[in-house]
Amino acid sequence: MAKVVVVTSGKGGVGKTTSTASLGAALAQAGKKVAVIDFDVGLRNLDLVLGAERRVVFDLINVTQGVAKLSQALIRDKRVDTLFLLPASQTRDKDALTEEGVANVIAELREKFDYVICDSPAGIERGAQLAMRFADEAVIVTNPEVSSVRDADRIIGLLDSRTLRAERGESVNKYILVTRYDAARAARGEMLTIDDVLDILSTPLLGIIPESEGVLRSSNVGSPVTLNEPNNAAARAYFEAARRLQGEDVPMVLPVDRRGLFDRLFGRRAA
Amino acid sequence: MTSAATIQKKSIRFRARSFVAFALAPEAPLGEWLRGLDRWTENSPGFFAGRPVVLDLNILKPNPREVAGLVAELAARGIRIYAIEANAIDALGPELPPLLRGAKTAIIDEAQAPSSQTAKAAAPAKLEEPPESSALIIESPIRSGQSVFHPHGDVIVLGSVGSGSEIVAGGSVHVYGTLRGRAFAGATGNGKARIFCQKNEAELLAVDGWYRTADDMEPSSRGRPIQAFLDNGVIWVAALD
Numbered sequence: 001m002a003k004v005v006v007v008t009s010g011k012g013g014v015g016k017t018t019s020t021a022s023l024g025a026a027l028a029q030a031g032k033k034v035a036v037i038d039f040d041v042g043l044r045n046l047d048l049v050l051g052a053e054r055r056v057v058f059d060l061i062n063v064t065q066g067v068a069k070l071s072q073a074l075i076r077d078k079r080v081d082t083l084f085l086l087p088a089s090q091t092r093d094k095d096a097l098t099e100e101g102v103a104n105v106i107a108e109l110r111e112k113f114d115y116v117i118c119d120s121p122a123g124i125e126r127g128a129q130l131a132m133r134f135a136d137e138a139v140i141v142t143n144p145e146v147s148s149v150r151d152a153d154r155i156i157g158l159l160d161s162r163t164l165r166a167e168r169g170e171s172v173n174k175y176i177l178v179t180r181y182d183a184a185r186a187a188r189g190e191m192l193t194i195d196d197v198l199d200i201l202s203t204p205l206l207g208i209i210p211e212s213e214g215v216l217r218s219s220n221v222g223s224p225v226t227l228n229e230p231n232n233a234a235a236r237a238y239f240e241a242a243r244r245l246q247g248e249d250v251p252m253v254l255p256v257d258r259r260g261l262f263d264r265l266f267g268r269r270a271a
Numbered sequence: 272m273t274s275a276a277t278i279q280k281k282s283i284r285f286r287a288r289s290f291v292a293f294a295l296a297p298e299a300p301l302g303e304w305l306r307g308l309d310r311w312t313e314n315s316p317g318f319f320a321g322r323p324v325v326l327d328l329n330i331l332k333p334n335p336r337e338v339a340g341l342v343a344e345l346a347a348r349g350i351r352i353y354a355i356e357a358n359a360i361d362a363l364g365p366e367l368p369p370l371l372r373g374a375k376t377a378i379i380d381e382a383q384a385p386s387s388q389t390a391k392a393a394a395p396a397k398l399e400e401p402p403e404s405s406a407l408i409i410e411s412p413i414r415s416g417q418s419v420f421h422p423h424g425d426v427i428v429l430g431s432v433g434s435g436s437e438i439v440a441g442g443s444v445h446v447y448g449t450l451r452g453r454a455f456a457g458a459t460g461n462g463k464a465r466i467f468c469q470k471n472e473a474e475l476l477a478v479d480g481w482y483r484t485a486d487d488m489e490p491s492s493r494g495r496p497i498q499a500f501l502d503n504g505v506i507w508v509a510a511l512d
């Protein structure tokens with residue numbers, strides 16, 4: 001039976017899709033059978049980040065409406081054969097997604113996979129609520145910045161009230177994933193510290209993903225950073241986050257600015 | 272207590288009528304009253320959303336034919352009227368909210384703890400004698416966008432109160448974590464109520480309708496344990512450490 005994980009944030013553009021792809025790939029690279037679902041109807045992205053955009057035939061809405069079978073819509077990754085994508089529809093109206101349809105798809109995926117990871121659209125409306133509806137666990141993505149943290153707080157409130165688990169009196173396991181953490185800016189006090197973020201959200205930390213050009217390079221070639229540049233600092237942080245998601249106790253280290261350290265040790269070269 | 276001048280904030284609407292047991296009692300001239308209401312809701316957007324509000328017409332004493340227009344004006348502001356109190360009116364059209372009779376005190380019952388948010392979205396107004404005041408204890412943090420409404424006593428929060436959330440208590444508000452949202456103590460007309468918190472990052476502190484926003488607070492009162500209380504129409508924010 002799969003664990004259903006929603007990757008959500010409230011605020012847009014904080015790194016949900018990047019994190020869904022990277023965590024999904026990292027879990028699959030560790031041998032888990034993983035399905036990632038794009039819930040961002042009309043603004044689908046996950047297929048691009050996974051480099052599967054030219055192989056999309058059927059989508060989530062087709063499956064919920066019985067037009068296609070789940071097995072026809074799932075796209076197997078070319079690099080890791082335990083990673084599958086269920087794409088969103090780029091053309092359909094987002095109201096075409098019904099709670100009952102999603103319930104059926106998730107129930108079927110639960111039988112076949114170890115992890116089902118749902119990439120939520122931004123916002124707190126219907127689309128985001130459907131993406132979290134059947135989750136057992138939630139990865140709340142936030143940047144170390146006030147508006148993103150406040151939206152994360154809002155999303156946590158919804159996870160505690162609008163999910164099936166919450167309505168049954170159970171709770172969704174929640175984790176914070178801080179992304180785009182910039183060590184140099186943190187050192188200058190230009191961002192919220194990790195302590196500030198955790199103090200405001202009072203929710204455990206899954207990982208700290210540094211700001212990295214490797215993430216951009218990888219998504220431009222249609223690959224999660226964990227596959228494209230596995231030794232990159234962001235990739236390593238995603239691997240560790242994936243291990244924590246599986247219940248492993250991996251010590252947390254704050255990403256440091258290596259260049260800064262290098263400069264300090266060896267002196268700055270004149271530009 | 273700090274010696275710097277305290278800015279006195281006064282909000283007639285909030286204080287005189289609109290807050291008392293959430294009975295809105297319009298006064299003539301109506302246009303001015305509505306503008307006052309707009310000013311208040313501008314400061315507290317969404318304050319009335321989903322809350323039962325009783326329209327008390329015993330001051331305005333409008334002609335029965337004018338009531339529908341007034342209800343529509345309020346609806347346009349997102350305020351839904353659940354019942355109307357008007358001693359001088361015998362009957363209203365079926366399209367209007369029901370008339371309340373012989374109500375001395377209208378208590379609007381809608382305790383809304385975060386965990387039970389979905390359950391009671393539109394609890395109808397209930398008429399009853401005020402129950403024994405009792406404290407509402409909340410063990411989980413209050414998240415942004417959540418609203419806790421407890422008109423019958425104190426609200427005690429063991430965690431933090433998030434930015435963009437609010438607590439409305441008939442009695443005092445006690446926050447053992449950081450207060451980052453808005454707290455309204457004594458909201459049903461109790462000027463003796465107070466607000467206590469372990470760490471003050473509040474967006475707004477109000478007692479019995481008198482309030483102070485974060486901008487009006489002494490910077491020295493931020494980030495530390497404080498209490499807020501009402502004295503002579505002025506909200507004082509005093510350090511507890």
Ligand SMILES: Nc1ncnc2c1ncn2[C@@H]1O[C@H](COP(=O)(O)OP(=O)(O)OP(=O)(O)O)[C@@H](O)[C@H]1O
Binds near residue numbers: 122212
């Ligand atoms: N660690 C990182 N370092 C650098 N760039 C990043 C990092 N994480 C994400 N990005 C970039 O930030 C942008 C937004 O990321 P992404 O699309 O994953 O966010 P999202 O939360 O899914 O957005 P939306 O709310 O629109 O769905 C992308 O261009 C992505 O490449």
Ligand SMILES: [Mg+2]
Binds near residue numbers: 016045119
């Ligand atoms: Mg996205």
